[in-house]
Amino acid sequence: MISGQLRPDSVKRETRRRTVEEMNQLIQQRREKLKKLQEMGVNPYPYKFDRTHTSKQVKEHFEELENQEVRVAGRIMAHRRMGKAAFMHIQDMDGRIQIYLKKDMVGDFAWEVYRLLDIGDIIGVRGKVFKTRTGEITILVEEFELLAKSLRPLPIVKEKIEDGKRVVFDPFQDKELRYRQRYVDLIVNPEVREVFIKRSKIMTSMRNFLNNRGYLEVETPILQPIYGGASARPFVTHHNALDMKLYLRIANELYLKRLIVGGFEGVYEFAKDFRNEGMDRFHNPEFTQMELYVAYKDYYWMMELTETMISSIAQEVLGTMVITYQGQQIDLTPPWRRLPLFDAIKEFAGVDVSDADEEMLRKIAKDLNVEVEDGWGSGKIIDEIFGEYVEPNLVQPTFITDYPLEMSPLAKKHRNNPRLVERFEPIIAGKEIGNAFSELNDPIDQRERFEAQMELRAKGDEEAQVLDEDFLRALEYGMPPTAGLGVGIDRLTMLLTDQPSIRDVLLFPHMRPEK
RNA sequence: GGGCCCGUAGCUCAGCUGGUAGAGCAGCGGCCUUUUAAGCCGUUGGUCCCAGGUUCGAAUCCUGGCGGGCUCACCA
Numbered sequence: 001m002i003s004g005q006l007r008p009d010s011v012k013r014e015t016r017r018r019t020v021e022e023m024n025q026l027i028q029q030r031r032e033k034l035k036k037l038q039e040m041g042v043n044p045y046p047y048k049f050d051r052t053h054t055s056k057q058v059k060e061h062f063e064e065l066e067n068q069e070v071r072v073a074g075r076i077m078a079h080r081r082m083g084k085a086a087f088m089h090i091q092d093m094d095g096r097i098q099i100y101l102k103k104d105m106v107g108d109f110a111w112e113v114y115r116l117l118d119i120g121d122i123i124g125v126r127g128k129v130f131k132t133r134t135g136e137i138t139i140l141v142e143e144f145e146l147l148a149k150s151l152r153p154l155p156i157v158k159e160k161i162e163d164g165k166r167v168v169f170d171p172f173q174d175k176e177l178r179y180r181q182r183y184v185d186l187i188v189n190p191e192v193r194e195v196f197i198k199r200s201k202i203m204t205s206m207r208n209f210l211n212n213r214g215y216l217e218v219e220t221p222i223l224q225p226i227y228g229g230a231s232a233r234p235f236v237t238h239h240n241a242l243d244m245k246l247y248l249r250i251a252n253e254l255y256l257k258r259l260i261v262g263g264f265e266g267v268y269e270f271a272k273d274f275r276n277e278g279m280d281r282f283h284n285p286e287f288t289q290m291e292l293y294v295a296y297k298d299y300y301w302m303m304e305l306t307e308t309m310i311s312s313i314a315q316e317v318l319g320t321m322v323i324t325y326q327g328q329q330i331d332l333t334p335p336w337r338r339l340p341l342f343d344a345i346k347e348f349a350g351v352d353v354s355d356a357d358e359e360m361l362r363k364i365a366k367d368l369n370v371e372v373e374d375g376w377g378s379g380k381i382i383d384e385i386f387g388e389y390v391e392p393n394l395v396q397p398t399f400i401t402d403y404p405l406e407m408s409p410l411a412k413k414h415r416n417n418p419r420l421v422e423r424f425e426p427i428i429a430g431k432e433i434g435n436a437f438s439e440l441n442d443p444i445d446q447r448e449r450f451e452a453q454m455e456l457r458a459k460g461d462e463e464a465q466v467l468d469e470d471f472l473r474a475l476e477y478g479m480p481p482t483a484g485l486g487v488g489i490d491r492l493t494m495l496l497t498d499q500p501s502i503r504d505v506l507l508f509p510h511m512r513p514e515k
Numbered sequence: 516g517g518g519c520c521c522g523u524a525g526c527u528c529a530g531c532u533g534g535u536a537g538a539g540c541a542g543c544g545g546c547c548u549u550u551u552a553a554g555c556c557g558u559u560g561g562u563c564c565c566a567g568g569u570u571c572g573a574a575u576c577c578u579g580g581c582g583g584g585c586u587c588a589c590c591a
Contacts, residue, residue, distance in 0.1 A: 025560050026525055026542060078551075085548035102548055119541075132549045140549095155526040156541050158552040169552055170527035170540065176583045177526095188526095232590065251591095277590055278516080287591065371588090432591065463590085488591050512582065 026153045033116040034149050042113055044149035049073050049124035056094035058129055059137050065129045072097060072139060073124040073147060075187065076117060078158075086114065087138075090123065095190070098138040099125050105142060113146065120150030157188050179509050192504075198317055199493045199505055203270065205313040206290060206487075215266035215292065220255035222248060222272065228471065229253030229410070231463040232275040235285075248274035253410065253484065254471045256293045257439060260482050261474045265295040270489065281501045282431065285510050288489040297483035298438040299422045303399050306426055306434065306485060307334035310397075314496060325429045325495055328395050336397040336426070341386060344400055349389035353382055377456070379407035394427040409449040409465055411437035433492050436485040443475035 037044050052071045053061075074090035074097070084103040089096045103111045117123065127141040155172035171189065172178065178185040178192075185192050207217065225244065227234040229251030237246050252271045259267045274286050294302070311321045311332040321332045339347075342354040351364050358378040365372045365381050370388050372381050382404055394400070401424040402414055411421035422438035440446050450472070456464035493505040503509035 024525075029542065080550055080553055081547085082550060082553080083547040085550085087550050087553085089551085098551075100549070104548075130549090132551085134549075134551075136549090136551075138549080153525040153541065157526080158540065160552050167552080172526060174522095174526085174583085176522090179583095230591080273591085275590070278588085280587095280590090281585090283590060289591075435591075486591080491591070514582085 027151055030118055030149070030151045030153075033118065034151065037113065037116050037146065037149065040109075040112065042146060044146055046145065046147060049145060049147050051124060054094040055090070055092050055097035058097055058139070059095075062129065062131075062137050067128050067130065069126060069128055069142075070139060071124065071126045072099075073122065075122045075150075076119050077154075077187075079117075079119055084111075090125070091187075098132070098136050099127070099141050099144075100132070100138050101141045101144070105140070106144065110144065114144070117146065118150060118153075119156060120152070120154045121146060122148040122150070155184065155188055175503075176511075179503055179511055180514060182507055195493075195497045195499060195505060196507060198497050199489075201317045202313055202493055202496060203290075203489065205316045206309065206489075207270070209309050209312060210266075210268050210292065213266065215268050215294065216264055218256070218259060218264075218267050218269050220249075220252045220259075220269060220271070222274075224249050226466055226468050226470075227251075228466055228468045230273075230275075231465060233277060233462055235274050235276045250275050251289070251486070252291055253486070254468055256291055257479060257482065257484070258471065258474045260293050260295055260439075261477055261479045265480075266293070268292040279510060281503075282491065284490065284502050284506055287502070289486050290489055291484065291486045293439065293482055293484045295480040295482050298481065299401070299424055299436055299483055302436045302483040302485050303336075303338065303401075303424060304334075306399075306436065306487075307332075307336045307397065310426070310433075310487075310492070313492075318496060323496060323498070325498055326500060328429060330396060330429060330495075332397055332428075336399055338399045338401055338424075340402045341382070341400050341404075342402070344390045344394075345382070345385055347390075348393055349385055351385075353385070377406050379404035383407060391427060391432075392430045395429055397426060397428045399424045399426055406452065408437065409453050410440055410446075412440045412442075413445070428495055431491060431495075432488070433495065434485060434487040436483065439479070439482040439484045441475060441479040441482060443472055446475055447472055 034044055050071060051073045053065070055072060055074060058065060058070055058072060072090065072092070074092035076088050077091045077096060078089040080087045086101045088099050088101065090099055101114060106114070123144050124147050125139055125141045125144040127139040127143070130138055130140055132138050155177075157171055158169040160167050172185070178189070211217070223237070223239070223246045225246060227247040227250050229249075230253070232250045234247040234250050237248065238244070239246050249271070250273055252269055252273070256267050256269060268290060270288060270290050272286055273289055276285065277283065279285060294305075311334055314321050314323060314332050323330050323332060342352070346352055349368055351368065353361060353364060356364060356378070358381070361378050361381045362372060365385055368385060368389065370385050372384055376384075386400075390400075402417070402420045403411070403423045405413065405419055405421050408421045408423050411423045414420035414422050424436050425432045426434045440449065447467075450465065450467035453465040454467055457466070490502050490505050493499070494502060497505060499505050
């Protein structure tokens, strides 16, 4: 027999947690009610309920539905008992509707069942639609059915409507609880639900935009033997059957470009990517990117597509191209400003770095009070100056273009300047929301770039990219000129829903394990 | 990882110049058949995040941990 000492801590903790919870009075009471209901012959978890309308439909079609019978289902969110009658609000996906229950209407047995209901229970009701004396559209219940007994108390939120606006009292706002128990957050905070409905609409809108242009949605590996397509550290896992190391993708770029080699002329993927790095307001270990590759196009063309796509998504989802993000008004109407990186630094930092070598750059950085590390190359230093002086100032949508070569091993050299690449990042509200280039399709150049990255890696840069021999082989077969784009879906959603943190646009943001 | 702040009832919070816990809402019991943050009367409920320490005595002070928020650094 396994001794107590060998039991995993998690099991012990779980046992203890349950014991503590079972002592919780509120849960105990609900379990008692559940038992009573079962003893009365009520199935607290029946199989289905046929509803005729949602709460919203009843309210919107009141004229036709007045005195008509409807069947509506939802979660009890408010309860006011008045002797032998009661008002409740039940909530469904569309909102809330009031129901009115009278003992003499439903009968003694149903009234006993009603007395065992709690806020949080899910019920279905049948009854006629009417308006109360105070003018609220309400269902006079003739019959109701318990659809799911709730055993845990909700963080109850009281609210009233004042001047047409919803005023909430003591809202459920503990961020940790809200993120850990998003289901509760969603029940109790309707504005949270709105954010995620918008997120879905944003993605649908983008997908339609791309499909309408004839691009093919594809799926590429998440488990990759060689990770590539971005500069970042990966999560590592192990495949047992093949006894090999696998990485969770940090990007899908190299796979999508293989598909361009294969003859698809426009491919895209909404990709969950994984990066083994710190977390903050703008970063979650797993995040979503839409990557798009289109053959025979360059980055100028991609800029137009980007501004058209983002602005039309805003128009479609929000009904306007002028948005407010954290108090700043932002106009997404195309065309967006195009600003080469060096010009931007000249404009905001007042220095010309276009001809500076690494040594000069270090001096410039020092003069600008930008901290740089010893191992950094000139591209990295420029990026740092940019991040410090320029980026926060770019509130209105701006394409920053033409990055230093060594920062972008997968981008094609600039047609007018071999030290630069044809790359742009759309920046809105001081944050990058994407990244794009004229894709490098010269296999020999690409090999050299990979080799340069491998040298950086050898020098200790853990984020330097890894040489992918199969990708090179693909390029050697020939890839047409191609424009590529990646858009951070989470950040775009933050922007379009005016949320300050990435965690507010992820249903289940990454958290440390509970206790 | 650094800095600042926070962790008390199911929820929102008070108590924190040390004397072992309180409010509102929710819950429970009672009155109330068009109320709506319903109301009125009564009432239950707490390993005060955890572990050490100081002290006659710790929710309160100290140390360490755990969890969270904001922020800086790195990145999308």
